[in-house]
Every structure is written in C-alpha cells, then in structure tokens.
Amino acid sequence: MDVAGYIEDDRERFLAALKEWLAIPSVSGDPARAGDVRRSAEWLAAYLRGQGWPTVEVWETGGLPAVFAEWPAADPAAPSVVVYGHHDVQPVEPLEEWDTDPFEPVERDGRLYGRGTSDDKGQVFFHTLGVRAGMAASGAAAPPVTVKLLVEGEEESGSVHFAELLRAHRDRLACDAVVISDTTMWSADVPSMCTGMRGLTEAELTLHGPDTDLHSGSFGGAVPNPLHAMAALLAALHDEQGRVTLPGFYDDVIPLTGEERELFARLPFDEASWLETAGNSLAAAGEAGYTTLERIWARPTAEVNGMWGGHTGPGGKTIVPRSAHAKLSFRLVAGQDPVKVQAQFEKWVEANTPPGVRAQVTIPGGGVRPCFSPIDSPGVAAARRAMERAFGTEVLFTREGGSGPEADLADILDAPLVFVAVGLNDDRIHAPNEKVETRLLLKGAEAAAYLWDELSEALR
C-alpha cells in the first residue's frame, strides 16, 4: 500500500484521536489550566507509545512539560531530525464568538474546528501519521532517519523555559536538521514553505535637555529642545530610500537571491487587499527597490513603536520640555546579529546627539536572532521535493516577518531549520473559530512521510 492509500485508510482513526487530544484545554497562558497542559502532554505521550514509538518521555521544565519521542532509524549512520511543534494552545476568549465549543472539535465542510486544530496540535499530529504511513509504504520497521519529536508546552506563553530545555537535553536532541511544523502555507491552492523568520531587537532612547521644563517665552529658540533633537534623530534613522542609516546595519545581511525574489514574485499577492486589512487610506511604503513581500519577510527594519515627551495633556503649554523618549524595535534578517545591531544603535545615537542634549539608551535583553535556510540548502530542497510529491504541484517559498523560539532551535542545536507546515493564514489561530483544512492536514501527513526518505538522502 502506498503512503496516500495508507493515510486515506487511516483518516477516521487519525481524526478521532486528534479530536480526543484537542478536547484537552491546554491553555498555557492560564495558570488554572496548568493541569490540562500536563494532561495534554501525558495524553500525547500515551498515544505515541501506542503508535509504537520506542522512546517516549515527558520532559519537565521550570514551567509546563514538553513531550519527547524518538524513533531511531535502523541504520545507525542515518541522519537524525528533530521535529518541533507545541501542544499548548492560545486562550479562547471571547467564548461567545465561537460557533462551536473550542474544546469540542467538530468537522464541518471539510474543516476541523477547535482550538489547536491549526496551531499547533493538528500540525504536530500529522507527523505521527506520516511516520507510520512511510513505514507502511516501505515495509520497514523504522523510519529512514532517526525522528526526534519535541513538542513544547509553553509556546503560547513565550517559551520561557524552552532555551533551558534545549540546553539541558542538547545531547539527546543532537540532529542534522530541525523540521518546524508551526507556520503556514500561502494558500490551499498554493502550497509553500517558509525559509526564514525575522529576528528582533528593541531599544529605548531618552534624550535629556534642561533640568526642568522651561518657559518657551524665556528660553525658546536659544536652548536645545529634546523633542526637536528626538525628531531629528528618528528622522535620520532612515534615508530617502527608506534604508536604515545605522553604519554597518546591512553589512551582515544575506541578500535575497534572484531565485528567491523570482519565487516570491510568483505568489499571487494582492497588495491592495493586504493594505486594506491595515487601514483605509494606507499606501505601501518602505525600502526602495523591494516589493512589499520582500520588505516584510526579507529586509531588516527600524521601527519607532512609541514616542513621548513634553506636554501631552489637554490644552497648550508653552514649554521647552526637559526630555524626550522613544521606544524602537529592529526587525532583523538572515545574517544579522541582534547584539551587534544594539551596539550599532548605541554608537549611532552617541554620534548623532546634538550638543547640550544627553542621550541614554536602554536595551531590554539580548533580542531574538533571525533564522533562515536557503532554498537550495539540502534540507529545504529535500522538504520541497516531499511537499511537491504530496501536493502534486510546484511548491513556492515565503518567509515570516516575526518569530518565536525557532532561532533557539537553530542556535542551540546547531542545525538548519526546515519549515514544513500546512496551516493557512485564514485559520484564525489565536482567534475564535480556529480551524484547519482537513484535506491539508492529510497532505501534511503525506509530505511528512516522504520527508524522511528525502532527508535521508539529502543529509547523508
């Protein structure tokens, strides 16, 4: 029996089991649900044991538990692959906006509705079917690569203990690639793979001027105004081409290849509709020479997230204010290092603060590293072949503008990331009436089955 046939045969059992798991309200952000998150981990562990995984463990963290399962390849020289997903889910409020109970999953019109169907239990679960389907089709007793499933329980509450967990189990998690199944495809008709996520670093900038607010009749026009200095600094953060002016900012950026740009351009992107989701009279704007998709996925940015100073209440107050404040964030792309950008920003502020104004930069934490796997890297190329076999059509590429714990996986496990996912942007993750397309979930299982074959060749 081939992979597709096995999956078709197993469909009802697969969905019944998934529904059982989805019924456990594993909301990690709600302390009252901690017991349910634990129950979710234990349910998954029991299920995997039932499916024949040789090693299944519940891993404790300083917070909520993760599940680890390993199915070694028969060949000890075969590559190892970590598959990452998470079993915790978002809160469900406002409950009254759900058409059906978020924790009583139902199939309707080819979709499975319920919290976690797309983000991320459904996508974790297709791997369990994929492994079995692959073995059934090949007649082997083990997958062609060692599969190490790592299912986190705190992703929706900030993955606060995840890096620690990875470090604690680094040896057990040693691998040649990490498959992430927690993203989306372009659309049901346009299967695609994500190749990278932007990183992030934040900064708070304070400019100090006079010791107190000054009367602008007595001082205005003759002493520096920190709000003017702030406006000048922030205006100078971009040049006329929309490029960030921090010296060295682009030095480490891995440029988009012609191939990736060409593939992005083939995505059926309706910019006008996209803009409408953001605001009525909005225009696209950004770094010259790049499309909107390139700008949000593959180009770094400097964004002022907040700014304040002086009199902000009702009425007028004719002062030269004592200080001005801004909160900034930088989205970083492949090659960039948050800590390096932080230093660039500090240096730039120091060099550009006018006389009589004192600048203070606060950096909250080390930031989030960007992650990226080139289209032609072995893992991505292999996963693309697996996806194309499952979907029977060309697979395109996307990236994501923000990121979660993915960079930690790449950094701590020192392995390339491969994003294989079948969620859609309209799955309403984090919102009422979350769903997944049942057909895509099964296609995900099929792609996952082919994936081990492809990776066993590619990573060897």
Place this chain on the structure above:
Amino acid sequence: MDVAGYIEDDRERFLAALKEWLAIPSVSGDPARAGDVRRSAEWLAAYLRGQGWPTVEVWETGGLPAVFAEWPAADPAAPSVVVYGHHDVQPVEPLEEWDTDPFEPVERDGRLYGRGTSDDKGQVFFHTLGVRAGMAASGAAAPPVTVKLLVEGEEESGSVHFAELLRAHRDRLACDAVVISDTTMWSADVPSMCTGMRGLTEAELTLHGPDTDLHSGSFGGAVPNPLHAMAALLAALHDEQGRVTLPGFYDDVIPLTGEERELFARLPFDEASWLETAGNSLAAAGEAGYTTLERIWARPTAEVNGMWGGHTGPGGKTIVPRSAHAKLSFRLVAGQDPVKVQAQFEKWVEANTPPGVRAQVTIPGGGVRPCFSPIDSPGVAAARRAMERAFGTEVLFTREGGSGPEADLADILDAPLVFVAVGLNDDRIHAPNEKVETRLLLKGAEAAAYLWDELSEALR
C-alpha cells in the same frame, strides 16, 4: 522744589499708602479672593480721588473690576497717554516659603517685601507719585499731557475680559501712546527699557496611519509609520541654520536694526550663568547669526512643546502605531501675524505629509500678536530721555520673549507702546518673598514725572 526733592519729601507717605494697598490680598486667580480684588480697586479709586485726580471710576468687567482715572492736561491740544498696570496679584502659595507675611509688607535692607510690590501694585503706584511730583516741580495744576490711568484686575488670571473692556471704552481711552509699567529693567545698575514682546500661536498636529496599531512583524517596513512621519515633519521644521522652514515665515519680520543689536550687545549678559539656570549640561543653540538675547527677544521660533504616539507604557510593544501627535507653538516677533503663521503651518503640513498618512491640524484660537516700538520712535525716545534724567546714566534696551495683554492695548487703542518699568528679574514675582527695590520705585516715580514733559513734546 524739584521732582527729586518732592519725591524724597513724600517718601514715607508714599510707602505708607502703598503698604496699605499691598495689604489687600487681591489674588485674581482665587475665586474666594474676588471680594479682595474688588476692595483693592475701591481702595485705589479712593486714593486717587484723594490725590486730586479729576476723574476716577471703577470699571466693571465680566469678571473683576478695573480702575480708570484721568487727569486732563490744561491744554486741550496736548497729547493723551494711557498708563497701563494691574492691581491684582499672583497667589502666594507655598506660604511657608515666605520669610514674612505676603500681605503684611515690610521694608528691610532697602527693599519692600510683599506680594504685588513689584508685580504690579508698586509700579502702578509710582505713577501716582510721579504725576504729583511733576506738577509740584512745574507749579502747574495739571500734567502737560492728559494722563489716563488704566489699572486692570485680571492680569494674573489671563486678562480674559480685558480686550472687551478696551473695546467698550475705546473712546474714553483714545490716546497717542500707551505707557506700560509691568515689566523689568536689566538690573539695578543697568537701567533699561523693553521695546517689544514676542507673540504666540499654537497648533496641534495629528498624523493618522493604519486604522489600528499593527503588528510590526507582519507590517513593519512595508507601511508608513506615523511616528516616522511625525519625526520627519518636525525635524524638517528647522533647517541646518536653525531657521524655521515654513515658507513665508520670515517675510513680515521687522529685522533688528544695527543700533538695537549694538545696544543689546552692551548689556552685561553672562550666558554661562543664564544657561545654568536652565540646566547643567545645556548648550546655547538656535538660529545661526544671532546671539542668545537676540534669539529669545527678537527672533521668531517654532517649538515642539509635546509629542506622543504608539506605546508609551512599560516594556516593549512591537507595533506600527495608528497615529502620532504633537503640540507646537510659534513665538512671533514684530511684524508677524499669528493668523498668517497658522495658515503657513497648515499649508506646510499639507505639502509635507507623506502618502498614506493623513494629517490633521487644530489651531486653538487666534494667538497673541507680537508688540514692538522701535528705539527711535517718538514715544520710546522720549521715555528714554525721562529714564536717563531720573537715573543719571545711559538707558539700554531689552525685549521680552513672551507677552501678556500688551498687544491688545496697541491694537485696540491703535497707539504705540512705551515700556517704563523698574522691576528687576530677581524680584521673585510669582514666587515667595516678592520684593521691589525701594530706591528703584522712587526712581520710577521720578522718571514718570519727567515722562509727561518729554512726551508732551515728542507726541505733539
């Protein structure tokens, strides 16, 4: 007997009467003191009647009363002069910081301490002595010009009914010049006269971007950020020379004359000390080609008084915010019209707002017109001669960076302003332990006595 002799003789009577008036707590900003403000007006009216003023009236307003007194010149063809001052005073809080009761005036070390001694009862009062001293010295039964004393009761609470009062009594207040005695001299050793005050207009600017705050991971770098647009706009409000960039902004400015600049330069101005009053690490900054005194007195400015938008609370929030806000004020100088500048600002904002951002400008009211009398104008030149006769030394010139109701006097009465005052910047007006230098108060009376002679020649 000459003027100085008369004043010396009258000294104790003059101070005793002034103390009586100062003891009335005419705090116009405190509704509970409204009765005291009225009592202050009535006390002054009674005193002026006692001093022989032919016409004395208490003028009602929509708020607190003013006092009007007129002493016609014997010659019906003689010029008329309005003398402006106010009989209301600032609040006295914090009371515990006063060394003596603010409403029990005391003389100590050549100074008279108490609320209103300098601002402005003392300075109104020297005119009552000046008029008598002048007549005593000349032996005439009337001053050489028609003196019209107008003593407002709401100056310290915004002069809200003052323009209305001027318009209602425009005929009675018809005059050839307005003498204002509510400012300061450079110092006890450097007598000076103010020749102008800056005007003011304010504006609030809002820039609208997305309909809601957007996730900067999904949109950052590809849609306009209103905070960036605000920073760019406000940074572009000044050029590299520190000049305001609104087209036409300087067109109507009456330039400083070489003489005025030269006289400003002779004032013993200690810029370092002045900067220290504003802040420790402050540097002088402003329009290139002008000194600090020129910048604060005689050059127009654009000042951002407040700015806000996006996330301003603790922690980070990676958003492209929906809007940005700023409050601005423009200090205006001789020749400029607030309404014209408002239109210039609106036009400039419209021309410089980037695509995808919608700007909204709110102008709160018509602004304050600047006022100015050239050094060589007849009234100023005459007053300078009077001051020099009284002080026996050269009189220099200043201007003021802000303004009160003075422009209304010039505009509504259509007469040039002449500033004759003997207050000092260290008189602590509006603060605890307000004082006036007794010697300067008497010099003021002497200058006032000479003033009518000088003006009767100059304005004829």
